[in-house]
Amino acid sequence: MDTLISAGRVVTGPHGRLLADGAVLVRGGVITDVGPRGEVETRAPAGVARHHHPDGTLLPGLVDAHVHLALDAGPDPVTALCEADDASVAKGIAQRALGLLDAGVTTVRDLGDRNGLVTAFRDAVAAGRMPGPRVLAAGTPLTGPGGHCWFMGGEVSGEDAIRELVRRNVERGADLVKVMATGGGITRGGPPIWAPQFTAAELRVVVEEAARAGLPVAAHAHGTEGIVAAVAAGVSTIEHCTWIDRDGFRLLDDVVDEIAARGIRVCPAASPDWRGFAERFGAERAEEMFGGIRRMRERGVRLLTGTDAGVSRAVFDDFVSSLEFFAYLGYTPAEIVDLATCEAADALGLREVTGRILPGLRADILVVEGDPLRDLQALRRVRLVMADGRLHA
Structure with a gap:
């Protein structure tokens, strides 16, 4: 009409x-x-x-460049996903997508799927069979054995297995490739968030194989060593990029400058509950982490808007609270609107x-x-x- x-x-x-x-x-x-x-x-x-x-x-x-539609944002989203069958997960994906639309979000980048459920939802939305935002789907994220988000089915070891999973994601219609360069907070029993899961050489294999299909690579990286390896490998975006080291925080200005020079975008993936996270994490440590994001911006790194929606407390219908994180960093409302619209679309190839x-x-x-x-x-x-x-x- x-x-x-x-x-x-x-x-x-x-x-x-x-x-x-x-x-x-x-x-x-x-x-x-x-x-x-x-x-x-x-x-x-x-x-x-x-x-x-x-x-x-x-x-x-608006554009949310970091969501997990397969997760329910509840107190234990991992257990909820592991205990649900595919039909239940697919129903939840569709419901959560409506929350995104309610908040004015019309494009999302989904960074972790199980069994191609988000990819199938993407196709249904594109065909007009279901309501929802435009979806860029990463498919199954690559992780190490027992690594971060292993429960999504992407455990790989060695270059041959890495290539095979990237190719399988491409065959299933992925819009990009997601790799867990370090551990993550929601995976119980997995490696610590600062610990690298792949070598720089292995991450280069991910980038090379994705490039054969013309796809960008998003690297989940909290730890300094993993961030350094991801930059050396030539990933397109770094998710979180919190510079956590075994003994605290270790931001490397020369690597930050390389991120800026290469045009690698950084998505802090600030949850709508970022203030609550700061309270639980401790004000001093949180400010050190947030200060690292501010310092990257000051040195010319371009940031991406994203919520990490799906993990605990990161709801799908409160994008504005995540955008307030950028106001905390010093962005004006007009700059934030640009970040969440034209700049995010440009960064995602749209x-x-x-x-x-x-x-x-x-x-x-x-x-x-x-x-x-x-x-x-x-x-x-x-x-x-x-x-x-x-x-x-």
Whole structure:
């Protein structure tokens, strides 16, 4: 259905570029016209469905670059996943996707799947059979024997096994490759989060094999040694990047500068509960960790918005609380809007698809009450969400 959406403000580009009293025409899921409301209304076809929000702001749909749709964000998401059959997990994936849409998120990058369930959901959404955001699916994440997220089925040992799993993910339609370069917090009995799980040479094999299929590599890396190895291997993004070492924190400025120079994006994956995490972790240690993210930004590293949704307390319908982490780092509301829209889309290879309100791009549209370029809390007052041209009630 053709749809005309108008608002008191339309965010047409980065750096706070605004159109007052603007309108957007959507036809066949594509933005076909953007401009002053009076002009677009004149060019719109007769009988077009109209949505007018004179006190609202229309902006691109938001991008969450780090989610786990297969996990339920409950007190023990790992046990819940391990005890559930695939049909139950698939149902949960669909329900959690609606929470993302409720929050105005129209694109997600899923970084850990079991049995291709998220990939199947991605395809159902793309075909219009199910509602949900656009999904970039990593499929089964690579990990060491007994390593972080082993329960998703990606345990590998040695270069041949690494190549085989990457190829299998490619055959199953993965949009990217995820590798657990270090341990992680939710895997009981696994290696500590600072401990590397792969050598730099093994990570290079991951990158090389993914590159054969034209796919980027996202590396989960908390520990300093794992971060160094991931950078040397040439990964596309580093998830978390907290610089935790055996004895505390060890941020290496020369490696940070290399991350910036190579254009490797860093996704802190700040949970909506990041403040609660700081309280549980200890204010001093949390500030040291958060300060490392701030220091990377100051040295030119470009950050990605992501929530780690699915792990305990990282809910799917509170993206704004995660964005507040960037305000804590010193970003302005307008800069955060750019991070969560055009910059994230560019980083995920979707510049020609989404992230801006431009003719020819897919219609991923969010309307909120108020002005999020001045007050980030306006993003909580969602009035309309359109994902890939389909209205979400």
